[in-house]
Amino acid sequence: MADVPPPQRPDPASASTGTPAAAPRTGGAPDRGPDSGGDSRLRWIIGTVVAVLGIVLAVLTYYDSHRTTESDLDDKASAEKQEKGPALEVTGGFSWYGPAWYASRSDRISFKDRYSEDTVWELFRPSKVTPVGKTGTSIVVESRHPTTVTVHGVQVRDRHCEAPLDGSALSPPGIGDGGSDAPPVRMGINLDSGRPVTRDITDDEGLGGPFSKQFTLDQGDAQEIQVSFRTERQTCAFRADLLVTSQGKRHTIPIPVDAPVDDATTDRSTGDAAEPDYTFRVTAPAPRYARAYRSVRVGDDTRIDWAVKEIDAKDLTPDGTELSYSPDSATAAP
Structure with missing residues (x-):
């Protein structure tokens, strides 16, 4: 016969209240007691702070990304604007010193007795005389495009x-x-050629083969260029452009006859700002001239002045693009 457990005595508390006694715990989490509410509040506070920080970081990240995007767009717009502008900025150079002779169609030129160092050059303005055999200029070019600019040479137009x-x-x-x-x-350029092309300058100052010294400039880089135009047979008026490429596109930059060293050039006769002249002029040495003159230095060491003296035109001989002066001792100017 199976054992029968003894009857259990009723719990006095439950007996007095009529409430069943709680079953004894056999496992699970222990009772946290009166501090469990404080732990919940702490976890809530920590979670709230973490959530707020996440929102703040997300806002800052979005703002920074938005600001960077606007900056990139501004930089891109500025670069595109520069790319659409001139590839090179042109100012005056210093290495060109002009021809040895000038010529005029007129055989009657009047001169003063004496000229100062500054006023003597008024005699050689393009409106009065034309360079003989060779004309040219020197310019400084500075790259303005954000991308590399390559200079290939010069073209002549409107000749x-x-x-x-x-x-x-x-x-x-x-x-x-x-x-x-x-x-x-x-x-250099030979204007007597049917199709003038840019050529190298040889060691003896002649024209060599096709131009071989193409060069590139990064933004802000500068380089001086000296270009000459030559003729042995004719008088020519023309314009010239630098040939450059940037981002695969071809650009032409007009070359001024006398580029200003500063941002503006001044008309000496009026003192007002003057537009650069873009029309070059040059004349070949003539077989003979009606009259000829030389600029002669006069005065002492304290002051440099110049006088213009007539010489025998027969003492001038054309030699390619040059005029050779070989005076006879009996007719030589003082």
Whole structure:
């Protein structure tokens, strides 16, 4: 016969209240007691702080991303604007010192007895005389595009030519080499060619083969260029452009006859700002001239002045693009 457990005595508390006694715990989490409410509040506070920090970080990240995007768009718009503008900025150089002779169609030129160092050059303005055999200029180019700019050479356009000027020949004061801090890139054009192309300058100052010294400039880089235009047969008026490429696109930059060293050039006769002249003029040495003149230095060591003296025009002989002066001792100017 199976054992029968003894009857259990009723719990006095439950007996007195009529409430069943709680079953004894046999497992699970222990009773946390009176501090469990404080732990919940702490967890709620920590969770709230973490959530707020997450929102703040998300807002800051969005703002920074938005600001960076706007900055990138502004930079891109600025770069595109620069790309649409001129590839090069052109200012005056220092290495070009001009031809040895000038010519005029007129055989009657009047002169003062004496000129100062500054006023003597008024005689050689393009409106009065034309360079003989060779004209040109020196310019400094600075890259303005954000991308690399490559300079390939020069093109001649709007060329109009006629017979050489044979009225009067006039030599300017000797000034020597214009000087330059760094050697310029030199190039030349033969205007007597049916299709003038840019050529190298040889060691003896002649024209060599096709131009081989193409160069590139990054944004802000600068380089001086000296370009000359030559003729042995005619008088020519023309314009010229630099040929450059940037981002695969071809650009032409007009070359001024006398580029200003500063942002503006001044008309000496009026003192007002003047637009640069873009029309070059040059005349070949004529077989003979009606009259010829030389600029002669006068005065003492305290002051440099110049006078213009007539010489025998028969002492001038054309030699390619040059005029050779070989005076006879009996007719030589003082």
